[in-house]
Structure formats: structure tokens, C-alpha cells
Amino acid sequence: MSLDFVRQKVVDDNAAGTFGGRVQTRFPPEPNGFLHLGHVKSIFLNFGIAEEFGGTCFLRFDDTNPETEDISYVEAIKEDLAWLGVQPDDVRFASDYFDQLYAWAEDLIRAGKAYVDDTDAETISEQRGGFGQPGVESARRDRPAEESLGLFHQMRDGAFADGELSLRAKIDMQADNMWLRDPVLYRIRRVPHHRTEDRWVVYPTYDWAHGQSDAIEGVTHSICTLEFSDHRALYDWCLDQLELPFEQPEQTEFARLNVTHLVMSKRILKTLVEQGHVDGWDDARMPTVRGMRRRGFPAAALRSFTDHISVAKTNSMIEIELLESFVRTHHNRHALRRMAVLDPLKLTITNWPDGHVEWMDVVNNPEDPDAGTRSVPFTGELWIEQDDFRLDPPPKYFRLTPGREVRLRNAFFVTATDAVTDDDGNVIEVLATYDPETKGGNAPDGRKVKSTMHWVSRPHAAEATVHRYERLFESSHPGEATGDPLDDLHPASRHTTTARVEPALAEVTAGEVVQFERLGYFAADVDDPTVFHRTVGLRDEWANIQKRKQKG
């Protein structure tokens, strides 16, 4: 197994003694939204590296913009992290460092490396120039340090309105890298902050806060996504100007995660919630940590998935089927097997002794002998799946059809004898006979059947609401055709029915994932365990046969 380029860099740095063998990372979310799959990749990368190299990893909230941030997100992010099984060595906030950041900014001004500008935002933008175009220096660029310092203090003390003044780094207005064209370091925002409340009216920008926060904490490897590549020169420039308590941290960028049929943009996710396309951020169709949790995607599967896809600088698009295969593999080992009928059809056994109940001993998980067995009631009045009976079977259809014998799993062989139809010709009940010699599912004479079907005893059945999901976005690349992912929304991504389920399903705990035999994995809702979400279906050869036939 070879190392990804980030881990390789850590190994190389350790070999060269760059950080004295120390390894420290951090996961730095902004508390302005919920964690999603993209964050999960970053989380397991950062915490994983710390763990593997005997280092440390802090959770640090990048809370430098009070206009969009909120304490509720802080709590949600902590919860999601805990659910992912990750334990930060410490929890910090960029706002913990506001005093130090401000003091460092004063140093920068004194050193003639920053100045207070009264140019308005729009003009600054114009003067910045464009790609291949020259920049124009601000008229205040050479303001004496003492004057800037005085103004900077007045900014802090509330003497100016929002946006009236800003602190800018004095770097190079002709740089090819736009982030070096005198970037803004401090801005005035009269907005209460969720932690510092009204103590500050000036806030550092990301570029003045991030690298310094890393440096204060002793971070060695500051890992972020590719779009920050151009910021690295600024990250380094800022740290170069300061006296640091530790070795200077280094930024390394990796490609963010893209998955087919999924959208990771916070903005689009928010729109889905606000326009009611989903129930909320924690809807089982959302690629948020909370959504995936409700859906029944286990943290362990997310971990093996992110391990498998590794990390690189190549912009890539992962097929969602890969994620699902990790989820299936996990549940195949751990999920208890249960029987549930999603689209019920009556099956009546005409030669069954009236009122007789036979309790069948059934294995809970063939992949795990320790999971034990349970008792399931069998009677002459059953529910079977509508899909499992055809009056007029297509080729290669192995299930129940008039005159054919099949096995009812863990019970008896039955042979369909007749079907009752309604006025429209729909089958509403199937009549069958059973062979009492086949109890448990084997014929003493050794005869075989082509298929085995699940069932539920009507008198014993419990009802459960079951949600089956289609892809939220029909297109593998949402928005590719029109530019707006919302145009690719599946019009009916959730299909809800009332299922008939075996009695044992009344005992599942919230959040538990079970396999409905032959159908897929289903997660009992985290709030209401009488509701199930289809996590992912089983591989379905019959569905493939039909699909191929459709294609011709």
C-alpha cells in the first residue's frame, strides 16, 4: 500500500526533521452550515494523519465572519464529529486569538507592511486590476505607520462605519497572484459575534486569521482544498513577517470530493432546504453527515470509503456506486436480517389447518453466527411482495406464477393454484397450497425450486412507514446541461408506502440498520423507529435483466 501525496510529505518532513518530528493538523470548519461528505474526507484526512503519525489534531472553528456564523452550527458540527467517531485533541476558535491577531496587525503596521485605507470596496476592486492587467496603488499606500496605527485603533474603538476603512497588507500591486495585490486584513463589521459578542467591531479576514491560528496552535501541516492554492503565497508572507512560537506551518492543498448524482455546495444544499425539496438538512437524501446518518450510512463505511478514494490533486468525480458498495459491505456483515413486505399482496394457503400458527426458527444473520436466531410466526394467511407474483410471467421470471412451486424462506414450499382479480384485472389475492413435508424449506425428496421468497404472516404483521429513495439528482453531473443543478432534481425522489413487517421489527432501536431480506438495507429513523429509510438496495440481478431488456 503506497502513501498518498500528503502522507508522503509528512514522512519526508519527518525524515528531514522539518518540524522536529512533530505532526499536528487541524480541521477548520466555518460554523455557518452543516458538515457534508466533502468535510468527511477532510476530517478523516486530518484526524487520520494525526493518529497515524502519533500527532495531534484540533477542531478549530474558523469564526472570523460573524455575519453568517452561529453557535448552533458549532454544536451541530461537534455532534457530527462525535458521530463520525472522531475525538479532537482540543477544540479551539479563531476568535480565541483575536487579541493576538490584532497585536500582530499592529506590528505589521509599525514595520511598514500594512496600512489603513479609506478607499471604498468597489474602488479597491477596480484598482486591483485583472488577470494580466496592472494594479493601481491606493493613494493611502504610503501613509506613515503612526497615522495608520492611530486609525487602526480608532477602527477598533468604533469611530468609523462598516466598510469605511480597512487594513491592507502592503505587498505588490503588480503581482500575478491577485492575493498579493494588497489584500484586506481587517474590516469593520458592527455585528455581534457568537462568542466575542460586542467586544469587537473589527474582524480579521481569513487570510490574516488562518495561518496565524495554525502558528499559534503549533500546526505543522495545514491541509486545505485546491482553491486555496493561490492563497499559499499570502499564507507564507503573513507568517514570514511574525515572530512565531513554533516552526512555521506549511499549507498543502488537495482536491475536494465530487460524487456523481450529489451536490456538495452549501449554497445549493441550502436552497434544497429552503425551497422544500427536502425536509431539512438532516433529510435522508442529503449528503450531509446528519442526512447520511438518518439514511443509515455508517461512519465506519464513510471511513473506508475515504480511505479507499485516497487524496490527490487531480480534480475527480467519484461514482456514487462506490460509496454505496462500501455501505453494503459494512451492513452485509453487521445488519440483522428481517422480513418485510413493501408492496403487499395477499397469499392464502388453502390447505393450511384453520387458525394454526407455526413458529419458525430463523437465523438473524448468516454472515454472523453470533447474531443468533429468532422465532417468526407462519400461518395460512400471508403477505407477499406484489413483484413476486405474475399471472403471465416474462422470460427468466423465477418467482411465483400459477402452477409453479417456490420456497417461502425458512418456511414451506408453496404452489400457486389460482389468483383473484378485481374488476380492472389486478391481482388482489393469490391462492396456493403448501407441502407439509417441506417445513424449514427443504423437500425430503430432494426436489429443488427456482426461487425463494420472503413473506409476513397477516395476523401477526406490524405496519411500518417505509421510504424508498431515488437519486436526488437524476443527472450524474447535476447542473451540467443547464448550469443549474436544480434543473436536474428528481421529481419524485422519495416513494413512501406502508409496509407489513414481521413482529421482530417492532423492536428495532432508533438508527438501527437491518436488512429486509431480498430488498436492501433499511435504517430505522433516528427519531421514530417505526419509520424506515432505504439505505441502499441489494444487488438486483432481476432488475438488471429487466433493464437490459428495456435497452434492447
Add this chain to the structure above:
RNA sequence: UCGCCCGUAGUUCAAUUGGCAGAACACCGGACUUUGAAUCCGGCCGUUGGAGGUUCGAGUCCUCCCGGGCGAGCCA
């Protein structure tokens, strides 16, 4: 237009100093089967973005070209 980054199988990644281009998922087939599941076995898939160059030998080094991504917030 300028700068930075990235191009290896359908997809995601490997390939030790420059030394036989491989794996997983997907797909196809077979075995097994009380889940058309799982499991096991096998198969298919490549102009390593292109063209030159260096070399006994290039995915790897050099040059040019092509394609894709990001960048002109007082967002992060």
C-alpha cells in the same frame, strides 16, 4: 489576456533510483446458494492527453503543444 494546479482502464487510485503498466469499484461469464443477496473463480477494459528530445531502456527526466480546474470578496 496573466498566474497557479492537474492529465495513467468506464471511475478512483498504484507503479521503489529511469527497468515486464497493476488493483479496487463497475461491467461480462462461471461455480455455489433457503436472499436473483453474500461468497468464490475467471474474463474484458490502456496510443499513460499529443508531438518531439535525452537514454540500452521513459508513465517517470527535458522542450513545445492540447485539454481541464482554480484565481480579479472587506466570504471561507
